Amino acid sequence: MLPLPDLLRALGEHGSAVLTAPPGTGKTTVVPLALAEEGLRVLVAEPRRLAVRAAARRMGVSYTIRGERVTGANPMVEVVTTGVLLQRLQRNPELPGVDVVMLDECHERHLDADTALAFLLDVRDTLRPDLRLIATSATADVEPWSRLLGDAPVVTGTGSAYPVEVVWAPPDRPVAPPHGLRVDPALLSHVASVVRQALAASEGDVLCFLPGVGEIRRVAAHLGDLACEVLQVHGQAPAAVQDAVLSAGSARRVVLATSVAESSLTVPGVRVVVDAGLAREPRTDHARGLSSLTTVRVSRAAATQRAGRAGREAPGTVYRCWSEAEHARLAEHPRPEIVLADLTAFALQAACWGGSELALLDQPPAAALAAAQAVLRELGALEERVTGLGRRMALMGVHPRLARALLELGAPAAEVVALLSEQLPREAGDDLAEVWRTARRGGDGFSARWRQEVRRLKQAAGPDPGRGQASGTPASPSAPGPVPDDTLAGRAVALAFPERVARKRGSGFLMANGTRAEPAAGSRLATAEWLAIAVADRQTGQASARIRQAVVIDEETAALAVPPTTGQEVVWRDGDVVARSVTRLGAIELSSRPLEGADVREALLAGLRSDDVLTWSREALALRDRLAFCHRHLGEPWHPVDDLVALADLWLEPELSRARRRKDLERIDVAQALRRLVPWSERLEERAPERIEVPSGSKIRVDYSGERPVLAVKLQELFGWDDAPRVCGVPMVIHLLSPAGRPAAITADLATFWREGYRAVRAELRGRYPKHPWPEDPLEAVASRGTKRGGA
Incomplete structure (x- = not known):
């Protein structure tokens, strides 16, 4: 039961509140309508598009997600994604016409939600002291949220959820732990068996949690012979499937879902939950600019959320595909996205917002934020402060990289950018140009969503290529006439991901950022000379990245994204001095020529440090030992000789100044040179x-x-x-x-x-050497070099 009077009182007296209540108590749908009845206009922010649609449908109100707006019967409430809320705050931070903002499911710690709340707190402190804020959570750990909202009152609702029996159902045999995106097929087979067991042992629908779309499809294949309906729900699922999941069915159903069904949604008819115990988290290699998803064990808090789905309408059961002992070792809460994800979009949002440090539960890691700001500078979005181009990029509703490509190339690039802004179907190949052609032909749910996003992006971009150009960014090509699709795709990807422009090297490719990348076995991309890589990831322990999506390009397109630079390279490499004038595209060498008359001193010193170059005669070694002895026992002015390269100015001149190559160093008379280290005021023969x-x-x-x-x-x-x-x-x-x-x-x-x-x-x-003297008294005997002349 929700204590609505207490919530209204908290909002009236404090202006903010933290609402915590178990799943199924109506936090998402009852509270906004109750506030609307009090004459308040409410904006509800959800972390997922699926949750936005579901909540708006239950309340009969308007909703807005990226590229889609639907008007409902009740004008007092609107449901949006947190991403849409961020866009509105950037355009007009005062949020005119909004009395209350409710951030739902804050416990999930999505980055957009954390950022939106920080912006809202800033707005309330500076522009809208009358703006009321509600943070809702299905978990009891709400004190941090209360402190963040200025010691806001915590309003607790009582649960109407029914009891849920826990059944521990680990596999009979050990399965391999998840690695990257790989999940042991034996575990998925076991999950399917548990689903069958749950269907046989109970009534009602079964909701099964799996980490991703691929695992959902494989488990669905295992269940292909079931008499009941098997539905697959995830972020890429068509709207018709999502609607079917959220509607009560006449036949028994098995719903295979990712974590989108953990909260904010009530799937009617569910009495049983089967939990595979896995989730996907972002991982970012900030040094190489590579992002990926990885499979992790679910947290205890998330497992509790999932189990609660079984008890919303009646007593239920959760089958956990792990042991009770393993459960005790799980992390208590999921890690917040801000400490895991690529922070480029966050850094741009923060730069556009300006002001002081944001009020966040967790501040972004310094190294990750610095890497994100470096990307923004490379894209022309950030200098000392955010640029005009950067502000336009922030309002495009796509990742800053994609926004840069769209603003540089204009509306013609919208179709490619739309492809890159969505997670591609699992069956999509690695040739992005071919994926584009397939999307144009296709009549599936992905193609429909893609066309909708294309329309939005074309409207946002306008018709003029290059109109977003800013100083420091390469100009768009001005070739007359329409640009071929493959060329346009290559330009878009290269401009969005300039550090991933790659050139053939051996069996793989070298990216402009210096990282090697390998295409999939048998890929058509493997024969290309140049690639613009859109998606690549590098698993832990792997030296090379794996190319997931890319476009074949030419050197001209590569140079458009990463203007070549020419510089001098004077280094010690492979045992000798290398002096060249080199033209590079990032880390990719395009051409070189010998460099005459270069200053090679530092390269020679590097060679002296790294290689055994000098010719050390017995005399030279002995002399070095004598000098070291003098320094050890006499100190100044005798020099230490443990790092002779550091003393090169004192003992290797003028030989070093005349040297150009390794052979010149090898000819040096080291013993003669070392004598220069004897202090002028000392005599080595006297001291040692x-x-x-x-x-x-x-x-x-x-x-x-x-x-x-x-x-x-x-x-x-x-x-x-x-x-x-x-x-x-x-x-x-x-x-x-x-x-x-x-x-x-x-x-x-x-x-x-x-x-x-x-x-x-x-x-x-004496018996062994009788010819040599062995006197009784050696101190009285005469020293001898040879044998004795007389007896001893």
Whole structure:
């Protein structure tokens, strides 16, 4: 039961209210008529066209959807889509003649509905303090809406819904989780079996929820032998089918529906709901400008909404095709569209509206909004603020990309734009020009809707191509006479989606935005040199996008959408310097020629960083280690050598200035160049000598590659040396070698070794090397390079 007096009181005292009541209590149809009886003119906004038609029909009032307006008997109430409401607010924000705006089904969190409410709150605060606002929801989670409307009163209706029994009906065997648009056929077969089970176990009609049109058709095929009527209801369904669903039938019915039947609609005769537990959500790859739908598990709130359809007219049953344990793991609510969808249209609406930050339950993600604004700038709709072209685009009632193409090309492009503004039939091919020809010939529901949209767009566009042109956008071609259909289609798609202009590369295509795209196997598009891609998506984990709809074009049309640019490219690529003058169309290379006399320094430095280019001799490696040792233990003014490229100005000049190619770098005498890093005030031989003279007279090379310098020398050459010298104050590590040059001992304290370690080494090695001296007292013995001349 709806507490209408409480609602009227809230509107009178506060100017706004949040109305929550279970499905079937009359929120959508009873409240507007009650307000009209009080002398108030009411505008009801619904998120879906199907709901608009159904609500207006039940109330006998007028309705307006995109391209269609029907006048009803009661002039006090009008039902519109939220998209139409946005258009009216942009044209005249005061909404003359409207006393109350009711935003229905706010809990569904559609982007247009969230945006419209934000605009309405702004209007009420600045222009129409008398405008009354109602937000309605079938869920109990309404506190956020109340706060958003300025702590508006919450009016709660009691449910007249009947009890609904829940039957858990998961598949007997595990099914694959949904991926992208793919749903495991085993699940769809199971859903059809549950429908049969529900028909056998109960009376009344069955309403079955499925994620999309393709799944509806496949389940319908499974049910083809049923004696009852099987209806398919979705956003693309013909009006006659939608009307049949919303009318009581004489025979028993199975209604296969997408989420359009979750709320706002009462399907008469339904006593059973079968829920596949899946829904479709938008996904947007903002970096590549690709949007798609993906299949997700339904939320618990949506599952409750769906179940409620079974209890509107009598006690009912819901069969959930998942387990009770799985239900507990579902998300509580669906994610709001504003955090998932392409925000280009939202960004344009917001830019046209102007003013301060919008009052939204969820602010748009910063990265997604920035990507949308970048698209608008590319389309010429946005500069520092919205342009005149952008304002016209916002009023066209189609996505800004399509509006740009329509305004550039004029009314002749309306048929192509109308195709792109609707979800195409599932059986439509990927060649958009052929889809266009089929739509012209067809007599189905899609063709009828398409013709209706064409009429609207032609009226909106007017006859003059290029009249919407703004600075920064390419001019429309002025070839005399009519433009061939395929050419016009290509121009429209290329202007709407310039970053998706693509050129053949290997087995696929490279788009102007740098993303690879692949046509379907066997597609006629695969042989084209150039494409204008209208619809493409990229599934998670896939490197390339999949081309869904495109038009074959030529290079001239591609250049119309993405004017080519010529620039210098000086880079290190494939192991050498590449210096070219390159003409590109976005990321697509059109032509190139060698570039003489270019500054290649940065490319050479990049090569030094990425490739092993320099010729490192043993001397050069040893010198680098000595320099590193000095920096490590002495600090300034010795330079660090861990990033020699960063010090190129200090040690690689003038060789680097003369170099042009890899071979020039390979010829550099690295050891000689490295000596430039020795500070002018220091002497490397004094700080880190290359060799140390030992008691035998030999000059032994010092190894500086470790933390401490290492001197590897035969033990007999150190007799009489009680301690090794220090280098930069660091004790040397002595590797004492056998006469054969093999390590016999390692010590950093030579004196201790002679006292404590030498005896064991002598005992081990004197029998193996009898010709070499092994004195009892090594400190009194004479160091020797060779064998002994006398006994020891």
